[in-house]
Amino acid sequence: MDSWIPRIRIFLARCLDSNPITAAISSSTGFLKSSSANCETNWAAFTSCRSMNNRLLAQAFRYDQYFQPYQKNDFVLSFFQDPNVTSQLKVISASSGQWKTLDTEVKKIEAKQIPCNRLSMSLFDPLNNEGIVRESGHISKCLDEYVDDFVISDELRKVLLQEAFDKYDIFSPSDREEFLFLLFKHLCLGGSLCQFEDTIDPYVETTKSIYKDLLSVKKHPETKEISILSSVFRVTAYDDQGICYPSATPHEQTFAYLIVDPMKRHINVLYHCFGAGAF
Structure with a gap:
């Protein structure tokens, strides 16, 4: 060995x-x-x-x-x-x-x-910019649809799961491969008996908390830039x-x-x- x-x-x-x-x-x-x-x-x-x-x-x-x-x-x-x-x-x-x-x-x-390069939650800004999340922080609702084991009752789950959704492309393929995005998606989809949140903050804040707990970063001694180790x-x-x-x-x-x-x-x-x- x-x-x-x-x-x-x-x-x-x-x-x-x-x-x-x-x-x-x-x-x-x-x-x-x-x-x-x-x-x-x-x-x-x-x-x-x-x-x-x-x-x-x-x-x-x-x-x-x-x-x-x-x-x-x-x-x-x-x-x-x-x-x-x-x-x-x-x-x-x-x-x-x-x-x-x-x-x-x-x-x-x-x-x-899994790519892991993101140092801020700005990855999810398109949710607000494209109206999936309203100014109040509430998630835009839709009629219930079913995709595999998931119930889609709002536009957040549509943009996560439905490639045919007209706003699916607000996240690029490389965005969707990022560990931060995958963690967010896992928390949004939840388990088999899932009570969805009405607002976006619980998803974003919990994703941020877990992401920070799991990862290690370093600061460059001269430039002071932060990078993920x-x-x-x-x-x-x-x-x-x-x-x-x-x-x-x-x-x-x-x-x-x-x-x-x-x-x-x-x-x-x-x-x-x-x-x-x-x-």
């Missing part, structure tokens, strides 16, 4: 639930014990309305070797094959709908690098039976992102499994 490949260490586990996850590891392993914490209030309150409550999870891990983006496939495979990861990484059980650890032997992975990957893992992570049942709202900070050598994992959350 190449010497660069990281030996993953559990650093922190955070769950978007009223009960923290404690991921204790025996001190004899030489790995750090993880600490645990409750979710931020604004995360919890918002995700419960989206029926994402208790199905959205953030965990963080630490590694001890250098990371190079061009080695992403080896890096991600190493992550999923480390027993200290598979014994701690949480997934939703397809049979019970409850949280469990991955605990399987991963054979292969897919890792798609983190690399973001949307990941899928396979065992002998097929897809085992994030779920054996694919869905646009079932996702797992690995956010790698090469300076602190931290990995944040953002996971969601589509379904009906706990109320």
Whole structure:
């Protein structure tokens, strides 16, 4: 095995639930014990309305070797094959709908690098400029339509989902690939039982909060310009039976992102499994 490949260490586990996850590891392993914490209030309150409550999870891990983006496939495979990861990484059980650890032997992975360049929320200005959001902040409504598992009851969801919508092009293809846009879209679409917001602010502010929590930035010492350090990957893992992570049942709202900070050598994992959350 190449010497660069990281030996993953559990650093922190955070769950978007009223009960923290404690991921204790025996001190004899030489790995750090993880600490645990409750979710931020604004995360919890918002995700419960989206029926994402208790199905959205953030965990963080630490590694001890250098990371190079061009080695992403080896890096991600190493992550999923480390027993200290598979014994701690949480997934939703397809049979019970409850949280469990991955605990399987991963054979292969897919890792798609996600562009992550945005440093402000100006990406979403077209929503106001094109009348999808009114001056009051209220989202323009429309007659209910259905696209796959989603109910479209306003122009916000139209611009996110319907390519035939005449305002779909207010976001360019490159805009739609950005991690900031994807995070916003995930929160807007929510879970299987979703109560939509009437105004745009909860979506934008929660997106901003989670985005800032997950990413690391640096400031250039001379120009003082801010840039994003983190690399973001949307990941899928396979065992002998097929897809085992994030779920054996694919869905646009079932996702797992690995956010790698090469300076602190931290990995944040953002996971969601589509379904009906706990109320």
